[in-house]
Amino acid sequence: METESSSPRVGVLALQGAFREHKWALERLGVSAPLVLKAEDLAAIDALIIPGGESTTIGRLLNVFGLMAPLLARVAAGLPVFGTCAGMVLLAREIEGSAQPRLGVMDVTVRRNAFGRQVDSFEVDLTVSVLGPPPFRGVFIRAPYITRVGPGVEVLACLAEKVILVRQGRLLAASFHPELTDDLRLHRYFVNEVAGLAIPADR
């Protein structure tokens, strides 16, 4: 029982989008990754990942499923959250030209689908100083980037001078999809460094 309870539980918001791939990435790290679909599920997690997908849909479903208010309360009480792509949009305080439902807990402004139509989706090597070498393969799919960062926000990576990876205390947000690569370093960074949880049998 002692070993069970010492294993961190990193929930994955599973209303829509690429949640399975995050679950698999966390499980490959040896972290339990329950899917979060309703308010009661929040009681069983130590941290949360909000996946990529369609931010307007996920935001609407947060309200429909009664998750918006309880999730905001958990975040206010210190729940660590990692948002990728649409998840980054949902964490942002401001979304350029949009009043769509969101958590709005990170002091940043995002621009949705920001890399333009010609480059709808692409992959590129990123230098991420907190991960060290080698570069991290960034998979971008209709990706947002950040156009304003507040004073408490740390910029962890840029691509062509666009901010694409940020941290604000226990919140982490990426424009790209780390769950679509075999590289587990960003998931490990979130669990260990951002959330401050120990991975029992780190692989």
Ligand SMILES: NC(=O)CC[C@H](N)C(=O)O
């Ligand atoms: N791959 C993604 O998550 C795309 C995000 C999408 N552009 C949005 O704003 O919702």
